[in-house]
Amino acid sequence: MTFLENIYEAGVIGEGGAGFPTHIKYAASPRYLLINAAECEPLLHTDKYQMEIFYKEMLEAIQEAKNFLKAERAVLATKKKYQDLIALFEQEIRDKSYDIELFSMDNFYPAGDEQITIYEAFQKAVPAGGIPLQVDIVVSNIATMKSIYDAQKGLPVTEKYITVTGEVKEPKIIKVPIGITIAKCIEAVGGSTxxxxxxxxxxxxxxxxxxxxxxxxxxxxxxxGGIILIPKDHALVERGNKSLLAIKNETRAACIQCNFCTQYCPRYLIGHPLHPHKIMRAFGVNDVYDEKFAEAALCCECGICELFACPMNISPRIVNSFLKKELRKNGIKVEFQTGPALPERENRYVPIDRLLSRLDIRKYYDRGKPSYMEVTTDKVTIPLGQHIGKPATACVAVGDFVTKGQVIGEIEMKDMGARVHASITGRVTHVDHAVTIESERREEA
Incomplete structure (x- = not known):
């Protein structure tokens, strides 16, 4: 089979975001391949851990992908603070004569966001409302490259590395079967404090x-990628669980139009016409969500506006998320003009150190890098739709015996979707939008 067919067969999707099917993404012909190795969110260590263990496999996959795509350049973007890791990459690139460039970013948020990483590495802004291919770039997360490497060896995606941290007895990076419950993952690290x-x-x-x-x-x-336990009365919980009506009332009463949310917005700073303060003003006084709210579709929901910039403790991100759904429901789609990046952009990086303090999660960060463990389970429930696009169709039935790695959800290669595979060996006990498998081993004849 071909490089692309192996990716399709293995059910590889983008592992750093919404889960775009990789065999569809790699059917393009970009000039540049960008590998995003700058884990965006604070407290997560999953990608860095995998890079330390699998950097050779990842680099081999990057070179193969560059060759397959016939890309002019392959750029691996990571963070400057990963000096030991960068040294490993550099040595392996020299030893294998790979045609791969390294690009290092400062430790700010949201370094690792797809469009911000593109701008940092190439000084190109993806058009507002557009996709990276419009600037001749295909982007893959670094963990996806390990799955691509495995796919070329005939190994499907059946496991996942997860950071479990926060109010747990012992923070861990765990390798688990896809379909294990979040509760089982928490139990595996000793439970909560x-x-x-x-x-x-x-x-x-x-x-x-x-x-x-x-x-x-x-x-x-x-x-x-992450499981973080926090107290029920933590400020993040209180903010995240506000009702939309409460947010509307707070916005009407408290928004002072300081425009800090706009001034710190990463999309605004690279030239996108997104002005969260104007959206909030309109949201506070309107109940009809029409074209005046179209800019909300440009929001990447990074959270800087509400969790870092806003002095009044209101919630532009939650509002934008709601408005995006309303815009889709009402069939409203507007084309936007992208302007130049703002010259003050580099002075508005959000330092991770300050962000940790602002979010009141520094104590979890200060516990250091989690240790590693592998976790097993005797039952998994594997969703047939884990990605952008069309869910897979179950190709097993209740009562079937399946082995780890066997296809349980099928989709045609031309379709926007991904195959799904059993993550444990056992008996199928339920099939609907997901396939449940309970562990069982057959005796050898």
């Missing part, structure tokens, strides 16, 4: 909150 807590899946800036009860059902997906 608290009786009552909330769970952030993802990072502290862009993650999604789960209750302890929801964590019993929610599962690890191909795009998962």
């Amino acid at each position: 608290l009786d009552n807590y909330m769970v952030l899946t993802g990072g502290p800036m862009m993650g999604r909150f789960l209750t302890q009860e929801e964590a019993e059902i929610a599962v690890v997906r191909k795009t998962s």
Whole structure:
């Protein structure tokens, strides 16, 4: 099979964001290949750990991808603070004569955001509302490159590395089967230091909150990267759980139009016509969400506006997220003009050190790099849709015996979607939007 067919067969998707099917992304013909190795969210160590262990495999996959795409340049963008890791990359590139460039960024947020990383590495702004291919760039997360390497060896995506930290007895980086519950992951690291807590899946800036009860059902997906436990009365929880009506009332009463949210917005700073302070003013006095809110579609939901910039403790990110859904529901789509990046952009980097203090999560960071462990389970529930696009179609039925790595969800190669594979060996016990497998081993004849 070809390089691209192997990626499709293995069910590889982008592991750093929304989960774009990689065989679809790599069907393009870009001039440049950018590998994003600058883990964006504070507290997450997953990508860096994998780079330390699998840097040789990742670099081999990057070179193969560059060759397949016939790209002029392959650029691996990471953070300057990863000096030991950069030295490993440089040595391996020299030893293997790879045609791969390294680019290092300062330790700021949101370094690692796709479009910000593109601007840093290439001084190009993706058009507002557009995609990287419009500036001749294909972007892959560094963890995706390990999955691409495995795919060329015939190994499908069945496992995931996760950072588990916060109010846990021992922070860990764990390797788990896809489909394991979040609660099992927490249990594996010794449980929480608290009786009552909330769970952030993802990072502290862009993650999604789960209750302890929801964590019993929610599962690890191909795009998962972090599990962070925080107290129920933490400011992040209070902010994230505000009702839209409460936010509207606060906006009407408290927004002073200081425009700090706009001045710190990463998209605004690279020339996109996104003005969160204007959106908030309109949101406070309007209940019809029409073209006047179209700019909200440009929001990357990084959270700087509400978690770092706003002095009044209101929530532009949550509002923009709501408005994006309303715009899609109402069929409103506007073309935007992209202007030049602002010259003051580099003076508005958000330092990670300050961000940790602002979010009141420094104590978790100061515990240091988590140790590593592998976690097993006797039951997984594997979603058939873990990616942008069309969910896979189950190709197994209740009662079927499956082995780890076997295809359980199929999709045609031309479709926007990804195949899904069993992450443990066992018996299929339930099939709907997900496939549940319970561990069982057959005796050898």
